[in-house]
Amino acid sequence: MSKTIIISNRLPVRIEKDENDELSYKTSEGGLATGLGSIFKTGDNIWIGWPGMAFSSEESKANVKENLLERNMAPVFLTEDEVNNYYLGFSNQTLWPAYHYFVQNIIFNEKQWQSYVDANKKFAAVVAEYIEPGDTIWVHDYQLLLLPQMLRDINPDLTIGFFQHIPFPSYEVFRMIPWRQELLKGMLGADYIAFHTYDDMRHFLSSVHRVVGLAYDRNEILLDDRIVVVDSVPMGIDYDKYAKSAESSDAIAREARYRRDLRGRLVLSMDRLDYSKGISTRLKAFERFLIENPNYKGEFSLLLIVVPSRDKVPSYQSLKEEIDELVGRINGEFGRMNWTPIHYFYRSFPLPALSAFYRMCEIAMITPLRDGMNLVCKEFIASKRDQKGVLILSEMAGSSKELSDAILVNPNDQKQLVESLKKALEMPQEEQVAHMELMQSSLQKYNIFKWVDLFLGNLEEVKTMQAEMATHNLDKKSHSQIINDFSKAQKRLILLDYDGTLVPFHDDPESCAPSDELMETLKQLKSNPNNEVVIISGRKADHLEKWMGSLHSHLVAEHGAWIKEPYSKWTRNPELNSDDWKEEVKEIINFYVDRTPGSFLEEKANALVWHYRKVEKGLGALRSSELYSHLKYMRRRGVDVMEGNHIVEVKPTAINKGKIALEYKKRFNPDFSMAIGDDRTDEYMFEMLPESSYTIKVGPGNSFARFSIKDDVAVRVILKELAEADS
Ligand code: GDG
Numbered sequence: 001m002s003k004t005i006i007i008s009n010r011l012p013v014r015i016e017k018d019e020n021d022e023l024s025y026k027t028s029e030g031g032l033a034t035g036l037g038s039i040f041k042t043g044d045n046i047w048i049g050w051p052g053m054a055f056s057s058e059e060s061k062a063n064v065k066e067n068l069l070e071r072n073m074a075p076v077f078l079t080e081d082e083v084n085n086y087y088l089g090f091s092n093q094t095l096w097p098a099y100h101y102f103v104q105n106i107i108f109n110e111k112q113w114q115s116y117v118d119a120n121k122k123f124a125a126v127v128a129e130y131i132e133p134g135d136t137i138w139v140h141d142y143q144l145l146l147l148p149q150m151l152r153d154i155n156p157d158l159t160i161g162f163f164q165h166i167p168f169p170s171y172e173v174f175r176m177i178p179w180r181q182e183l184l185k186g187m188l189g190a191d192y193i194a195f196h197t198y199d200d201m202r203h204f205l206s207s208v209h210r211v212v213g214l215a216y217d218r219n220e221i222l223l224d225d226r227i228v229v230v231d232s233v234p235m236g237i238d239y240d241k242y243a244k245s246a247e248s249s250d251a252i253a254r255e256a257r258y259r260r261d262l263r264g265r266l267v268l269s270m271d272r273l274d275y276s277k278g279i280s281t282r283l284k285a286f287e288r289f290l291i292e293n294p295n296y297k298g299e300f301s302l303l304l305i306v307v308p309s310r311d312k313v314p315s316y317q318s319l320k321e322e323i324d325e326l327v328g329r330i331n332g333e334f335g336r337m338n339w340t341p342i343h344y345f346y347r348s349f350p351l352p353a354l355s356a357f358y359r360m361c362e363i364a365m366i367t368p369l370r371d372g373m374n375l376v377c378k379e380f381i382a383s384k385r386d387q388k389g390v391l392i393l394s395e396m397a398g399s400s401k402e403l404s405d406a407i408l409v410n411p412n413d414q415k416q417l418v419e420s421l422k423k424a425l426e427m428p429q430e431e432q433v434a435h436m437e438l439m440q441s442s443l444q445k446y447n448i449f450k451w452v453d454l455f456l457g458n459l460e461e462v463k464t465m466q467a468e469m470a471t472h473n474l475d476k477k478s479h480s481q482i483i484n485d486f487s488k489a490q491k492r493l494i495l496l497d498y499d500g501t502l503v504p505f506h507d508d509p510e511s512c513a514p515s516d517e518l519m520e521t522l523k524q525l526k527s528n529p530n531n532e533v534v535i536i537s538g539r540k541a542d543h544l545e546k547w548m549g550s551l552h553s554h555l556v557a558e559h560g561a562w563i564k565e566p567y568s569k570w571t572r573n574p575e576l577n578s579d580d581w582k583e584e585v586k587e588i589i590n591f592y593v594d595r596t597p598g599s600f601l602e603e604k605a606n607a608l609v610w611h612y613r614k615v616e617k618g619l620g621a622l623r624s625s626e627l628y629s630h631l632k633y634m635r636r637r638g639v640d641v642m643e644g645n646h647i648v649e650v651k652p653t654a655i656n657k658g659k660i661a662l663e664y665k666k667r668f669n670p671d672f673s674m675a676i677g678d679d680r681t682d683e684y685m686f687e688m689l690p691e692s693s694y695t696i697k698v699g700p701g702n703s704f705a706r707f708s709i710k711d712d713v714a715v716r717v718i719l720k721e722l723a724e725a726d727s
Contacts, residue, residue: 001043001044002132002133002134002135002136003043003044003045003046003132003135003136004039004040004045004135004136004137004138004456005045005046005047005048005127005130005131005135005136005137005138006036006039006040006045006046006047006048006138006140007047007048007049007123007127007137007138007139007140007144007147008032008047008049008139008140008141008143008144009049009050009087009091009140009141009143009144010049010050010052011047011048011049011050011051011052011068011073011075012027012028012032012033012036012040012047012049012073013025013026013027013028013051013052013068013071013073014026014028014052015051015052015053015064023063023064023067025067025068025071027071032140034238034241034448035235035238035448035449035451035452036452038449038452039452039456040072040073041071041072042072045072046072046073046074046130047072047073047074048073048074048075048076048123048126048127048130049073049075049076050075050076050077050078050087051064051068051075051077054077054078054079054080054083055077061075061077074126074129074130075126076122076123076126078119078122081115082115082118082119082122084312085111085112085114085115085116086112086115086116086118086119086143087119087143088310088312088313089107089109089111089112089115089116090109090112090113090115090116091116091142091143092310092313093105093106093107093109093112093313093315094106094107094108094109094112094113094177095142095143095145095177096142096166096276097275097315098169098173098174098176098177099142099166099167099168099169100166100167100169100275100276100369100370101167101169101173101369101370102275102276102370103173103176105275105315106176108177108178113178113179116146117146117182119143120144120145120146120147120150120186121150123144123147123150124147124150124151124154127147127151127154128151128154131151131154131155131158133155133157134157134159135158135159136158136159136160136161136456136459136460137151137158137159137160137161138160138161138162138163138455138456138459139151139160139161139162139163139190140162140163140165141163141164141165141166142164142165142166145183145186145187146182146183146186147186147189148160148162148186148187148188148189148190149185149186149187149188149189150186150189151189152189152190153189156225159191159459159460159463160189160190160191160192161190161191161192161193161194161455161456161459162187162190162192162193162194163193163194163195163233163455164193164194164195164196164200164372165196165235165372165373166372167195167196167197167199167200167203167370167371167372167398168195168200168201168203168204168207169203170203170206171203171206171207171210171211174203174207174211175207175210175211180207180211181211181212184207184208184211184212185212187204188208188212188214188221188223188228190228191226191228191229191459191462191463191466192228192229192230192231192455192458192459192462193228193229193230193231194230194231194232194233194455194458195230195231195232195233195372196232196233196234196235196372196373196398197232197234197398197401198232198401200232200372200398201219201230201231201232204230205219205221205230206629208221209625209628209629210625210626210629213621213625215625215628215643216230217642217680219231222701222702223702224701224702225702226466226469226702227462227465227466227469227702228462229458229462229465231458233451233454233455233458234373234398234399234401234402234446234451235373235375235448235451236378236443236446236447236448236449236450236451237375237378237379237382237443237447237448238447238448238449239382239443239444239447239448240447242355242358242379242382242383243382243383243385245351245352245354245355245383246355246358246359246382246383246384246385247385248352248355250352250355251352251355251356251359252356252359254352254353254355254356255356255359255360258356258360259360262301262303262343262360264298264299264300264301264339265299265300265301265362265363265425266300266301266302266303266360266361266362266363267300267301267302267303267361267362267363267364267365267421267424268303268305268357268358268361268363268364268365268380269282269302269303269304269305269364269365269366270303270304270305270307270354270357270364270366270376271305271306271307271366271368271376272306272307272309273306273307273308273309273310273311273316273319273320273323273346274309274310274316274319275315275316275319275369276368276369276370276371277368277369277371278367278368278369278394278411279304279306279319279323280319280322280323280326281367281369281411281412281414281417282365282367282411282417283302283304283323283326283327283330283342284326284414285367285414285417285418285421286302286330286341286342286421287326287329287330287333287334288414288417288418289417289418289421289422290330290334290341292418293418293422296425297334297336297339297341298336298338298339299425300425301339301340301341301342301343302341302342302343302365303343303357303360303361304327304342304343304344304345305345305349305357306320306323306344306345306346307347307348308346308347308348320346323344327342327344330342354379355383358379358380358383358384359383361380361389362388362389362390363389363390363391363392363421363424363425364376364377364380364389364390364391364392365392365421365424366380366391366392366393366394366397367392367393367394367409367411367417368394368396368397368411369394369396369411369412370396370397371394371396371397371398371399372398373397373398373399374393374394374397374398374399375399377391377393377397377399377403377406378399378403378443381403381436381439381440381443382440382443382444384436384440387432387433387436387437387440388429388432388433388436389432389436390406390407390424390427390432390435391403391406391407391435391439392406392407392409392417392420392421392424393406393407393408393409394408394409394410394411395408395409395410395411396410396411402442402443402446403439403442405435405436405438405439406435406439407420407423407424466702468704469702469703469704470702472706472707472708473707473708473709474696474707474708474709478707479718482674482694482718482722483721483722483725485672485694486672486674486722486725487725487726488672489530489670489671489672490530490671491530491532491668491669491670491671491672492530492531492532492670492671492672492673492674493532493534493664493665493668493670493672493673493674494525494531494532494533494534494673494674494719494722495534495536495661495664495673495674495675495676495677495685496533496534496535496536496675496676496677496715496719497536497537497657497676497677497678497679497681497682497698498512498535498537498538498539498544498547498548499512499537499538499539499645499678500645500677500678500679500698500699500712501676501677501678501682501698501712501715502514502518502535502712502715502716503515503518503712504711504712505645507613507614509543509602509611512543512547513546513547514547514548517716518716518719519550519551521716521719521720521723522548522551522553522719523551524723524724524726524727525719525722525723525726526551526552526553528726531726532553532554532664532668532670533551533553533554534553534554534555534556534661534664535548535551535553535554535555535556536556536559536560536657536660536661536677536685537556537557537559538557538558538559538607538644538649538681539557539558540557540558540604540605541555541557541558541562541564541570541605543557544557544564545564545570552566552567553566554566554664555570556657556660557570558604558605558606558607558651559607559651559655559656559657559660559681560573560655560656560657560659560660561573561604561605561606561607561651561655562605562606563660572605572606573606573655579606581639581650581652582608585608585631585639585650586601586603586608588627588630588631589601589608589610589627589648589650592610592623592626592627592630593610595623596612596615596619596620596623597615597616598612598614598615598616598620599611599612599614599615599620599623606651606652606655607649607650607651608649608650608651609647609648609649609650610624610627610647610648610649611646611647612624612646612647612648613645613646613647620646624643624648627648628641628643628648631648631650639651639652639653640652640653640656642680642681643680644679644680644681645678645679649681656681656684657677657681657682657684657685658684658685658687658688658689659684659688661675661684661685661688661689662688662689665689665690665693672694673689673692673693673694674693674694674695674696675689675693675694675695675696675705676695676696676698676715677696677697677698677705678697678698678699678712682697682705683703683704683705686703686704686705686706687704691706693706694706694707695707696708696709696715697709698710698711698712698714698715699711
């Protein structure tokens with residue numbers, strides 16, 4: 001039986017030592033642990049990670065390992081040096097600040113990088129002990145970016161998913177990291193890579209393209225050996241757990257107890273100690289609010305919870321000092337005998353205490369400068385059982401994409417923060433309830449369990465797609481079967497791409513005329529009224545007319561924009577949109593033509609193509625990646641950007657070879673159909689034709705086609721055999 005292996009830096013357990021050195025194990029209540037609980041505790045499934053403590057003797061390690069195994073966990077023991085360099089070092093002083101756009105806090109340190117590589121290897125070695133064929137692996141977060149490829153190297157057939165909990169930065173920031181290639185290649189070992197938001201996913205794809213030089217189509221990256229799918233799957237919370245906890249007698253009793261000392265209205269600020277959470281900016285906005293709104297003095301207080309975190313890292317230590325100072329200054333300046341503006345706690349609390357805070361505070365001010373998702377704001381909403389309360393949320397938090405009913409703010413805009421606080425304090429209750437209701441129903445639906453199901457379900461789908469794309473070389477048996485089925489069939493449909501399929505590529509696109517022999521074969525095929533031969537190409541109509549016109553067969557030019565039926569005129573595909581996309585694209589392409597000697601723009605009636613076959617090797621590929629990325633955003637405007645053989649082609653989405661192929665299939669209803677093509681645009685045909693069709697890809701690489709053959713020579717051979725089978 002195959003199993004699921006979950007891997008994260010930290011195991012979902014807290015190990016504590018009592019005064020007699022006896023160890024106790026407490027399973028963590030964190031969101032991830034709850035969501036994955038039903039999975040890792042089942043059968044042989046296992047969660048692998050660092051137990052959070054150093055153990056010196058082999059005996060104690062063996063003991064911990066045994067105890068953890070009973071709880072379906074396995075430890076990766078890290079030395080103090082590894083904790084300092086891999087975890088506190090590279091993970092939290094290079095990746096964390098870079099990924100949260102705190103470039104001033106980034107440290108580039110070769111030794112820490114090496115430790116990161118070694119620690120990832122250590123994780124891989126432990127995972128290797130448990131891997132069996134058919135297992136599904138789910139790797140979590142930025143501490144383990146190299147692990148997916150390390151595991152793929154151990155077993156190429158593994159199913160590997162990767163989820164990143166923190167943002168993925170824009171290429172401009174990511175490119176600063178000296179080990180950017182290694183990091184991306186490590187991640188690409190996974191089959192399915194997901195982030196919290198679409199923006200993270202977009203940034204990742206753009207970096208893959210620019211740093212590793214791999215093209216992507218929508219959210220798919222085609223590697224030599226498989227396709228990798230990139231996605232955004234926003235993480236939810238265990239909604240019912242927070243809702244129930246807010247109504248528990250423990251939470252209610254705590255609220256009553258805290259309320260004895262804390263009077264007045266309350267605003268909640270709760271985060272881990274981290275510069276990305278925007279705590280000092282929030283405090284400064286609070287101070288400004290009091291200056292600008294003196295009538296609110298004594299009316300409400302800020303409940304400031306800061307949970308200790310990474311306090312060995314210097315930037316966290318200085319942040320702590322800054323917060324201490326700000327709180328001191330504000331309380332000192334504005335406080336009265338009977339009123340404290342900020343109630344400040346630097347420690348963690350058990351869940352019932354958090355629930356009491358969520359109940360007591362009518363406003364939560366969650367204004368990180370950058371946050372992958374942010375779960376605290378979701379927990380606050382789930383805890384508001386009477387639906388009264390207001391959330392002020394930073395638009396820089398991943399959660400803002402889902403919680404558009406919060407008061408969304410730019411956390412760097414002090415004026416806006418002050419105004420939002422006033423708005424929240426003055427919001428009528430009916431309005432609060434209306435917003436709360438909408439946010440609650442969305443969070444209830446997209447909860448943590450749904451997130452787990454979605455991620456694992458999508459990962460499985462990627463594997464199915466990979467299996468479908470693993471084309472088989474057209475062996476002798478299948479070859480004979482094609483000839484046989486063709487001979488037996490009453491009605492046959494043959495769809496053929498032109499360049500790279502019927503004729504080889506040529507430096508000059510004008511010099512690709514078909515040989516007499518090929519024309520003879522096609523004419524022979526066409527002469528049987530039971531055969532419908534369709535030449536379906538990206539070429540312009542006049543090229544096809546010049547070379548294939550004498551065939552009097554079905555001709556399709558520009559991927560379906562122009563169609564010519566035997567003995568009739570070329571007609572424009574009526575499905576086409578207007579040309580208003582063209583000017584903008586032309587301007588962009590011309591910008592690249594100007595910068596790239598040897599390249600040129602080809603204007604077709606319904607497409608624009610940038611050619612770079614004659615451009616200096618390397619430069620052409622580089623410029624094409626840039627142009628491709630540049631044009632990507634045009635997708636939303638209804639155009640497709642495709643990379644072909646030394647070309648980048650832009651055309652309206654409404655047409656593609658797949659749609660046209662299907663139309664011919666419907667029209668002729670053949671009992672034998674075959675499609676042959678060599679590049680990405682032919683994939684539309686392979687993907688859309690029914691499984692019974694013989695779809696053949698020319699050349700190497702993954703494809704949706706059932707079979708692959710070596711080159712255009714092999715295509716001409718098989719066509720000749722078909723023609724002869726008929727005679
Ligand atoms: C990373 C990403 C992303 C807080 N104080 C206490 C306590 N907590 C719990 C909260 C919440 C969790 O910790 C914090 O989660 P966040 O999402 O807010 O932030 P990060 O720790 O930075 O998490 C983040 C997340 O991963 C998930 O993908 O959302 O963007 O940075 O659940 O309730 N829990 C207890 N006592 C406390 O004092 N028990």
